[in-house]
Amino acid sequence: MAYFLQQTINGLTLGAIYGLIAIGYTMVYGIIGMINFAHGDIYMIGAFISVIVFLVLGAAGVTYVPAAILVMLLASMCLTALYGWAVERIAYRPLRRSPRLAPLISAIGMSILLQNSVQLLQGARDKAIPPLIQGGIVLMEQDGFTVTLSWLQILIIGMTVALMAGFSWVIAATPLGRAQRACEQDRVMASLLGIDVDRTISWTFMIGAALAAVAGLMVTLYWGVADFFMGFLAGVKAFTAAVLGGVGSLPGAMLGGMLIGLIEALYSGYFSVEYKDVSVFAVLILVLIFRPTGLLGRPEVEKV
Amino acid sequence: MIARLKDAGLAGLAAFGLSLPMLGLETIDAGNGKLGLATHFDRVAITVAMVFLGRLFLSRVRLPKLPAKFQVTRLPAVHIPWAPFFIVLALILPVLPFASRYVVDLATTVLIYVMLGSGLNVVVGLAGLLDLGYVAFYAVGAYSFALLAKYLHFTFWEALPLAGLFAGSFGLLLGFPVLRLRGDYLAIVTLGFGEIIRIILINLPPVTGGPNGIDVPRPSFFGLAMERSVPKGMTSFAHFFNIGFDPMQRVWFLYYIVLALLLAAILLIQRLRRLPVGRAWEALREDEIASRALGIDPTKTKLSAFAIGAMLAGFAGCFFATRQGFISPESFTFMESATILAIVVLGGMGSQLGVVLASLVLVGLPEVGRQFAEFRMILFGMAMIAIMVWRPKGLLSHRQPTIKLSTIKLPKPGAGV
Numbered sequence: 001m002a003y004f005l006q007q008t009i010n011g012l013t014l015g016a017i018y019g020l021i022a023i024g025y026t027m028v029y030g031i032i033g034m035i036n037f038a039h040g041d042i043y044m045i046g047a048f049i050s051v052i053v054f055l056v057l058g059a060a061g062v063t064y065v066p067a068a069i070l071v072m073l074l075a076s077m078c079l080t081a082l083y084g085w086a087v088e089r090i091a092y093r094p095l096r097r098s099p100r101l102a103p104l105i106s107a108i109g110m111s112i113l114l115q116n117s118v119q120l121l122q123g124a125r126d127k128a129i130p131p132l133i134q135g136g137i138v139l140m141e142q143d144g145f146t147v148t149l150s151w152l153q154i155l156i157i158g159m160t161v162a163l164m165a166g167f168s169w170v171i172a173a174t175p176l177g178r179a180q181r182a183c184e185q186d187r188v189m190a191s192l193l194g195i196d197v198d199r200t201i202s203w204t205f206m207i208g209a210a211l212a213a214v215a216g217l218m219v220t221l222y223w224g225v226a227d228f229f230m231g232f233l234a235g236v237k238a239f240t241a242a243v244l245g246g247v248g249s250l251p252g253a254m255l256g257g258m259l260i261g262l263i264e265a266l267y268s269g270y271f272s273v274e275y276k277d278v279s280v281f282a283v284l285i286l287v288l289i290f291r292p293t294g295l296l297g298r299p300e301v302e303k304v
Numbered sequence: 305m306i307a308r309l310k311d312a313g314l315a316g317l318a319a320f321g322l323s324l325p326m327l328g329l330e331t332i333d334a335g336n337g338k339l340g341l342a343t344h345f346d347r348v349a350i351t352v353a354m355v356f357l358g359r360l361f362l363s364r365v366r367l368p369k370l371p372a373k374f375q376v377t378r379l380p381a382v383h384i385p386w387a388p389f390f391i392v393l394a395l396i397l398p399v400l401p402f403a404s405r406y407v408v409d410l411a412t413t414v415l416i417y418v419m420l421g422s423g424l425n426v427v428v429g430l431a432g433l434l435d436l437g438y439v440a441f442y443a444v445g446a447y448s449f450a451l452l453a454k455y456l457h458f459t460f461w462e463a464l465p466l467a468g469l470f471a472g473s474f475g476l477l478l479g480f481p482v483l484r485l486r487g488d489y490l491a492i493v494t495l496g497f498g499e500i501i502r503i504i505l506i507n508l509p510p511v512t513g514g515p516n517g518i519d520v521p522r523p524s525f526f527g528l529a530m531e532r533s534v535p536k537g538m539t540s541f542a543h544f545f546n547i548g549f550d551p552m553q554r555v556w557f558l559y560y561i562v563l564a565l566l567l568a569a570i571l572l573i574q575r576l577r578r579l580p581v582g583r584a585w586e587a588l589r590e591d592e593i594a595s596r597a598l599g600i601d602p603t604k605t606k607l608s609a610f611a612i613g614a615m616l617a618g619f620a621g622c623f624f625a626t627r628q629g630f631i632s633p634e635s636f637t638f639m640e641s642a643t644i645l646a647i648v649v650l651g652g653m654g655s656q657l658g659v660v661l662a663s664l665v666l667v668g669l670p671e672v673g674r675q676f677a678e679f680r681m682i683l684f685g686m687a688m689i690a691i692m693v694w695r696p697k698g699l700l701s702h703r704q705p706t707i708k709l710s711t712i713k714l715p716k717p718g719a720g721v
Contacts, residue, residue: 104434112684122330
């Protein structure tokens with residue numbers, strides 16, 4: 001029981017991170033109908049910028065941890081959002097009206113470009129930073145096994161919940177959110193009604209990238225390392241989360257992220273660590289076969 | 305002018321924000337396991353200046369549109385017999401004066417990719433199914449030969465048909481549950497399959513050798529060994545024909561094997577395209593609902609394309625294994641799938657000639673530019689984006705049906721078939 005509880009806590013933490021990345025996939029898919037293959041690498045960029053800002057702060061002599069984390073968070077979100085904007089501007093906007101496969105290929109190209117640029121500029125080695133937040137609450141002890149909820153896990157889950165709430169409010173109640181929902185339903189009609197579609201899409205990419213940057217920062221704090229290849233697997237898993245929850249649905253992305261995190265943690269806790277990625281892919285395949293719309297997605301009507 | 309300055313200024317500002325952390329501050333090892341920073345603000349300044357000036361002066365310069373007769377789409381219609389030209393070139397390549405061992409080796413690599421591209425072209429280009437895990441079938445082909453050779457002592461020629469058969473059945477098996485998914489979902493599921501295969505190969509060391517890989521025997525020429533150290537009970541090729549041993553013999557031999565395999569594969573594909581099943585692929589790609597209304601069974605048709613694509617990858621994998629003499633899961637990563645897909649899409653989906661050209665561009669050129677080894681993958685990614693932005697339909701985009709009804713008079717039908 002204690003072991004199960006610990007794995008559940010770990011899984012939910014992991015799931016919160018996947019959920020944050022999944023939001024970027026699900027929003028972009030909802031609004032322009034493409035898989036933003038470079039989104040995982042945007043998350044990797046977010047993690048790297050966090051590491052770099054951490055080192056800059058260290059060099060500047062900032063030692064107060066909450067201030068350092070806040071600065072890392074803001075800097076990483078802003079700069080990564082800029083990356084999200086640039087990726088869309090360079091690789092996707094010129095392809096708005098082209099065959100369906102073209103943006104996907106240019107997205108794969110962008111992913112390769114980002115990964116290898118970071119590898120070239122920052123080196124291929126793992127970038128490790130010392131743990132900033134240590135300790136936690138001991139929840140229970142049983143048969144010599146201690147269940148702990150670390151402060152960092154509380155921070156990650158709390159931050160995710162807060163961002164989700166704020167973001168849902170943006171979608172539901174602000175002009176930008178209304179524009180996004182309008183573009184999702186019908187881009188031509190939205191532009192006829194005076195909505196700047198390109199600008200809305202740019203904002204979507206920037207928000208998605210900022211959320212991915214938060215995930216990148218959290219992972220860097222949680223595991224203590226970042227490397228140039230970390231975006232690929234995390235990206236695929238986050239996409240799985242988005243599909244599991246129902247592409248286009250924000251609560252779905254969060255729910256899917258949590259479920260994927262739980263599946264991964266429990267599978268590696270009870271069965272085998274080597275095959276934990278296989279378990280995630282297997283879930284993806286099963287969901288797509290038996291419930292292609294995901295858990296919270298709307299069924300799609302095929303039109304001639 | 306003010307507006308342009310402002311625009312260029314914004315572009316420069318964006319470049320500053322993008323390059324400051326990643327380009328200007330390099331994370332380096334500062335000793336005792338800690339990270340330090342090295343600053344390269346000069347690089348940031350150069351980047352920003354280049355973006356600013358580029359945006360300022362180049363934004364108004366539009367590349368002139370090529371006159372119609374120079375457009376690349378017209379390439380097959382210029383009545384240069386490209387297909388025979390390439391075939392003859394490929395046949396005589398090893399005897400050409402510049403053909404060193406390196407050139408023939410490189411040509412062999414390019415031909416493997418042409419073969420993979422042709423197979424994936426059936427799936428993506430003709431049937432319109434986006435497969436991001438094509439490398440799985442390549443791996444199945446390679447590992448079936450490796451395992452057959454290790455446990456049952458099969459030779460290359462005995463294992464070749466079986467490798468294709470295994471990969472093809474594997475395609476059927478995987479394709480059956482997932483082929484009713486829509487395009488993008490299918491892409492992700494196939495990507496998942498590709499990764500699953502790789503993870504399984506890594507984690508089954510007793511059978512597959514795990515990450516350490518597995519040794520594979522070399523092919524023989526009608527029972528004559530092509531190696532320097534001849535296995536017991538075999539005669540060597542050099543000995544039989546009473547000529548001296550020369551490592552070039554094997555390089556040539558491998559080159560002609562893959563060329564023969566490739567020509568057979570292309571012949572098969574070109575024939576299939578004219579059969580009802582091939583026409584059904586193209587019909588399905590163009591409009592699934594209409595094809596269904598006309599009585600085409602989408603599942604069967606898609607499955608056949610998937611299985612044939614997989615089978616060709618299996619043959620290619622079997623050859624790849626015997627050529628390398630050693631395989632490990634490292635050779636079958638997602639990057640490989642992405643490269644093959646890029647070959648198909650950049651070449652122009654459905655175009656056989658496009659696959660050849662794109663393989664030359666994507667596989668051949670990076671090898672030639674070896675001194676830029678560090679920048680190779682960066683250039684590769686940039687090329688994928690640039691070609692898509694410039695020609696979203698690929699280099700040679702012709703989506704004419706392979707066969708048209710003969711009663712309708714059309715100007716120059718069926719060019720390039």
